[in-house]
Amino acid sequence: MHKSDINGDTMEKELMRIGVSLPDTLLNKFDEIIDQRGYSSRSEGIRDAIRNYISYYEWMGDIKGHRVGTVSVIYDHTKRGLSNALADIQHHYTHLIKSSVHIHLDHDNCFEVIVLDGDGENIKELAEAIMSLKGVKFSKLTTVASSENI
Numbered sequence: 001m002h003k004s005d006i007n008g009d010t011m012e013k014e015l016m017r018i019g020v021s022l023p024d025t026l027l028n029k030f031d032e033i034i035d036q037r038g039y040s041s042r043s044e045g046i047r048d049a050i051r052n053y054i055s056y057y058e059w060m061g062d063i064k065g066h067r068v069g070t071v072s073v074i075y076d077h078t079k080r081g082l083s084n085a086l087a088d089i090q091h092h093y094t095h096l097i098k099s100s101v102h103i104h105l106d107h108d109n110c111f112e113v114i115v116l117d118g119d120g121e122n123i124k125e126l127a128e129a130i131m132s133l134k135g136v137k138f139s140k141l142t143t144v145a146s147s148e149n150i
């Protein structure tokens with residue numbers, strides 16, 4: 001077996017082309033960042049972004065045991081059904097949610113921080129449910145082991 005077959009390099013070398021539809025504001029912002037960071041091409045920036053996305057979700061997969069944490073979300077409250085969907089999710093996980101803060105950022109956007117305490121896998125479920133909602137522009141989960149495990 002060739003060495004590259006073992007470490008997965010072979011897979012990375014087979015480049016696939018994909019077509020992606022993006023809002024121009026999102027693409028312009030992305031182009032600005034990859035330019036500032038000195039990326040040689042948009043493709044290289046996208047590959048890096050996808051690697052970060054994958055490692056973030058792999059990290060999320062390791063969240064287990066009793067945890068405390070936060071989910072921060074920025075979303076467009078004018079998006080039909082989104083505020084209701086967010087409320088529905090939070091009402092489903094009342095046993096985890098200790099507090100939340102809501103700030104109306106501007107005409108369309110809201111910033112919400114949800115403070116959580118409970119089982120790590122449930123916290124992850126809650127975070128994933130929120131992150132996958134259409135209209136959520138930013139979301140971030142942070143967790144630490146609760147005091148008994150520190």
Ligand code: NI
Pocket residue numbers: 077102103104105109110111
């Ligand atoms: Ni608001």
